[in-house]
Amino acid sequence: MRSKALPAADLVRVRSGIYHDSVSLMRVSQALTALDGVEVAMVAMATELNLGLARELGFDLPEAEPSDLLVAVRAREPDALRAAEAELERRLAALATLREAGGAAESPPRTTRSAAAAAPSEGGRAAVVLVSVPGENAFPEALDAVEAGLSVMVFSDNVPVEQEVLLKDLAAERDVLVMGPDCGTAAIGGVGLGFANVLRPGGVGVVAASGTGAQHVTSLLDLAGVGVSHVLGVGGRDLSAEVGGRSTLRALRALDDDPATSLIVLISKPPAPKAAARVAEAVRALATPVVTALLGPGGHDLTSAAEAVLAALGRPVPDWPAWEVPQDGVSGDGGVSGDGGGGGGALHGLYAGGTLCAEARIIAAERGTFTDFGDDTYTRGRPHPMIDPALRLEALASVPAGDVALLDVVLGYGSDPDPAASLAPAVAEARARGVAVVVAVVGTESDPQGLTRQARAFAEAGATVFTSHARAVRHAVSLSGSTR
Amino acid sequence: MTPLALSGDLTVITVGADLLGHALDAQAVPQIAVDWRPPLPGTSAALAQVLADPRRAAANEKAVGRLLAARPHLVGVRRARDVLDLPPGTFLHAGPPITWERASGPLRGALIGAMLYEGLAGTPEEAEGALERGSAHLSPCHRHRTVGPMAGVVSGSMWMFEVRDAEHGGTAYCSLNEGLGKVLRYGAYGPEVLDRLRWMGDVLGPVLRDALAANGPVDLRALMAQALQMGDELHNRNRAATSLLVRELAPAIVEAAPERAAEVLRFINGNDHFFLNAGMAACKVSADTARDVPGSTLVVAMARNGTDFGIQVSGLGDRWFIGPAGVPDGLYLGAYGPDDANPDIGDSTITETGGVGGFAMAASPAIVRFVGGEVADAVAATRSMYEITLAEHPAYQIPGLGFRGTPVGIDVTLVARTGLLPVVNTGIAGRIAGTGQVGAGLVSPPASAFTAALTALAEEAVAVRGS
Known part of the structure; x- marks a missing residue:
């Protein structure tokens, strides 16, 4: 360990031979920052980016390699610094124990290649690979999966498009599916991968760019009593001219061959013309009926996409549940509080979900400002807002009195285990300042967080809560001054 | 069942954020977690280029098959x-x-x-x-x-x-x-x-x-x-x-x-x-058969001259990629100590290149004393070498591992990805001319020899694709 003498309140350490993923380390950073007397704590791998962030915070740093662990803590007094150091050791030890517990007697595999060699292949048990390493390192792991004949979900973003094309071409040769890159959610036979809602089993198979869009449509279907067979993400670029729908076409065929799937739903932004033609041709060749929902101006929103699926199934469209403040005059399940005051000012969309943010921009048609806190510019060096609410809390606190705040809350595995715990008090505070708050909750009753429990918590804090995001946006626009 | 079939129970191999693995634990889905670390510093771009080389998979199969x-x-x-x-x-x-x-x-x-x-x-x-x-x-x-x-x-x-x-x-x-x-x-x-x-x-x-x-x-x-x-x-x-x-x-x-x-x-x-x-x-005659397969990332020689540690790679002809030879860590004869030791020397690393020596340590509990460790360390050393090799030897087997073949065929890309360097058993020569042997032990090759080879493989792959 290299150490450096600094003003009494700074602790800077560089350690070799320790690696933990960024999400785990950011949780350690968060825990240390939350300690009394600690101003800021950064525990991260010593990448250029993280070293830059630490220098911006004013830390004086020794030489470090990207494979080293960087610890930088600033406290108001030495006691707090010591407490932070003790907590750091405790948390790193806990992370190391977790890792060992996973490895049992044999040392754990170091690459996807050796993990695939160790995967059981007998007894009808299939393996799928979930890659979430940093984008610049995702290609080797995903390639290992495809070369081993396994389908792979690439959660990582920032994977170059030529690598995506290469992976997907090889996947066609090996008869496997590449989901992603930048694929946030998928579900295969009831197993949720990435950020995933707990959905009832059923016959609807979904192909989507994947992310909050697919989560929203499938959650609405779940609310309407319709279950899904599989959700296959293909990545946001799959229907671009460069990628040409390579994974979309394979996913469609896989669902067509799947006996559990009786209706296929394809959710996408309008594809590049050539990809669109290939997809249309493929859809015509399928035996299973397909609902194609193209999102965007003049096309579907996510709610109408779910409704189109219900129509195709001959099912009634339910009144999408909402929990509203009384004088807005919309019925909910009761349990509301707050006086409905505020509003009339500008609309501020504070988003965690990229697809939801894009949908809000389209529906609101420029009436308001919309920020996607899940965008790369906000997630550099910090966790995604679906895990860490800090940035959105800050943004909500700075919405001026009389304005309208619109937030999405995405439930499910992988997301914040209790988003209302941190966000609802902030909503109440905003309401007290005279800010109108509208929340769209994406999730199901079976999600670990529980849809109704979360929705009620936000309603009790004074927000108007919708399960249909499109309705939430329209409501928020109606509250804002831009329509008055 | 075809790989793309969507029915049946799933096992998920996770590589990356622990959070996503915890989500699978919560669903009681069997999981194999990869203990992933970043690759050797500065190798990400070259790794992607080499791994994307369309010749690589077949070239390595051919090269290691000959070995x-x-x-x-x-x-x-x-x-x-x-x-x-x-x-x-x-x-x-x-x-x-x-x-x-x-x-x-x-x-x-x-x-x-x-x-x-x-x-x-x-x-x-x-x-x-x-x-x-x-x-x-x-x-x-x-x-x-x-x-x-x-x-x-x-x-x-x-x-x-x-x-x-x-x-x-x-x-x-x-x-x-x-x-x-x-x-x-x-x-x-x-x-x-x-x-x-x-x-x-x-x-x-x-x-x-x-x-x-x-x-x-x-x-x-x-x-x-x-x-x-x-x-x-x-x-x-x-x-x-x-x-x-x-x-x-x-x-x-x-x-x-x-x-x-x-x-x-x-x-x-x-x-x-x-x-x-x-x-x-x-081992030399075996490794030489794997030479000169264009696109292959297989190491066909590791050797030291007492100053430099060098490797040669199948796809790169007889070019050497070198780094400084390290001083072995081991036991010393008589009154000799680490100060008397010369940096690593000898062609005997051809044994590790051929899948024996340090790679077969698990077969040889008796030499674990040179490592200053336990039998479990020898087993761990051999096991870790499967991470950086392309194959298991059909004839050279380790009884203690259920007659599993020894790890053989070092792949430059796997060394760069895992940061695991070949385990080398070696003798230790005296630093001063005329001294003779002073001990024996273990030594790590310099990572720079492997990153230099990887860079050259990337340049060659790009040049071939461009032509």
């Missing part, structure tokens, strides 16, 4: 000048190319000894002067289908094991082992060293030649497979292999030279490492 299929046989014992291009004044040495100026103590000592042995100098001072003036021509063993342990110095009068690959027809050579302690290969050149070399030249070489001619070729692949099951790892422990070789050749030695048989057999029996050189030639 595994090789059937080395000991076919002869020959005088070096009769089979190698070794005019007087030319000396072969271990490792990548080097000059006298950059040569370490043991290599200098061995060259001085070889000058004296060949009669090219009357005294060590005279030999040193001539070498300083550049009057000798130095060339790496590897360039001549040859490997040499430690300093690896070969001169024309020395006798060589001749090993032929019965599968592909290649030939490789290695000198005869002198024993331990004060010996030429460790840089000693005193009178007892030269006397022994002369005896080896006059007696041992010719007797072994005749014995082998009478006996016929010895199947080294079978012998090495057997020795691994008898507790050798075939780099630092060759006791079983030496015994097996003696058992095979003893009757022919007695018949070929009844007058000399006792001293020859006594010499071989007195040196537990006698087999090492034959095993090295076997």
Whole structure:
């Protein structure tokens, strides 16, 4: 360990031979920052980016390699610094124990290649690979999966498009599916991968760019009593001219061959013309009926996409549940509080979900400002807002009195285990300042967080809560001054 | 069930954020978690380029397939000048190319000894002067289908094991082992060293030649497979292999030279490492069959000259990629200590290249003391090498691992991805010329040799795609 003498309140350490993923380390950073007397704590791998962030915070740093662990803590007094150091050791030890517990007697595999060699292949048990390493390192792991004949979900973003094309071409040769890159959610036979809602089993198979869009449509279907067979993400670029729908076409065929799937739903932004033609041709060749929902101006929103699926199934469209403040005059399940005051000012969309943010921009048609806190510019060096609410809390606190705040809350595995715990008090505070708050909750009753429990918590804090995001946006626009 | 079929129970291999693994635990989905670490610093871009090379998968399959299929046989014992291009004044040495100026103590000592042995100098001072003036021509063993342990110095009068690959027809050579302690290969050149070399030249070489001619070729692949099951790892422990070789050749030695048989057999029996050189030639002839497959990232040679550690890669011809040779970590003889140790030296890393030596440590609990560790450490060392190798050897097996084949075929991309460096068992030479052996232990190759090779592979892949 290299150490450096600094003003009494700074602790800077560089350690070799320790690696933990960024999400785990950011949780350690968060825990240390939350300690009394600690101003800021950064525990991260010593990448250029993280070293830059630490220098911006004013830390004086020794030489470090990207494979080293960087610890930088600033406290108001030495006691707090010591407490932070003790907590750091405790948390790193806990992370190391977790890792060992996973490895049992044999040392754990170091690459996807050796993990695939160790995967059981007998007894009808299939393996799928979930890659979430940093984008610049995702290609080797995903390639290992495809070369081993396994389908792979690439959660990582920032994977170059030529690598995506290469992976997907090889996947066609090996008869496997590449989901992603930048694929946030998928579900295969009831197993949720990435950020995933707990959905009832059923016959609807979904192909989507994947992310909050697919989560929203499938959650609405779940609310309407319709279950899904599989959700296959293909990545946001799959229907671009460069990628040409390579994974979309394979996913469609896989669902067509799947006996559990009786209706296929394809959710996408309008594809590049050539990809669109290939997809249309493929859809015509399928035996299973397909609902194609193209999102965007003049096309579907996510709610109408779910409704189109219900129509195709001959099912009634339910009144999408909402929990509203009384004088807005919309019925909910009761349990509301707050006086409905505020509003009339500008609309501020504070988003965690990229697809939801894009949908809000389209529906609101420029009436308001919309920020996607899940965008790369906000997630550099910090966790995604679906895990860490800090940035959105800050943004909500700075919405001026009389304005309208619109937030999405995405439930499910992988997301914040209790988003209302941190966000609802902030909503109440905003309401007290005279800010109108509208929340769209994406999730199901079976999600670990529980849809109704979360929705009620936000309603009790004074927000108007919708399960249909499109309705939430329209409501928020109606509250804002831009329509008055 | 086809891979794309969507029914059946899933096992998920997770690589990356623990959070996503916890989400699977919450769903009670069986999971194999990869203990992923970032690749060696600065290699991400080159890794992507090399892995995207469309030739790579097939090229590696071909290269490692040849390595595994090789059937080395000991076919002869020959005088070096009769089979190698070794005019007087030319000396072969271990490792990548080097000059006298950059040569370490043991290599200098061995060259001085070889000058004296060949009669090219009357005294060590005279030999040193001539070498300083550049009057000798130095060339790496590897360039001549040859490997040499430690300093690896070969001169024309020395006798060589001749090993032929019965599968592909290649030939490789290695000198005869002198024993331990004060010996030429460790840089000693005193009178007892030269006397022994002369005896080896006059007696041992010719007797072994005749014995082998009478006996016929010895199947080294079978012998090495057997020795691994008898507790050798075939780099630092060759006791079983030496015994097996003696058992095979003893009757022919007695018949070929009844007058000399006792001293020859006594010499071989007195040196537990006698087999090492034959095993090295076997690994060399096997690794050479994997050379020159365009696009292959397979390591076909690892070798040290006491100053540099170098590797060669199948897809990159005979280019060397070097980094500084490290000082081994191990046990020392007598009063010697780490301060007396020379940086890593010798071509004997051809054993690890061929899937034995450090890679087969789990087969050899008896040598774990050199590591200063437990048997579990030896097992862990072997297991970790499966992470950086392309195959498991069909003949070389480890009883303690359920007769699993040894890890074989080092892949440059896997070294860069995992940061795991080949585990090398080695002897330790004294730093000062003339000292001899001071210990034995473990050494890590420099990562820079592998990253340099990776960069060259990336450049070559891009150039080929662009043309």
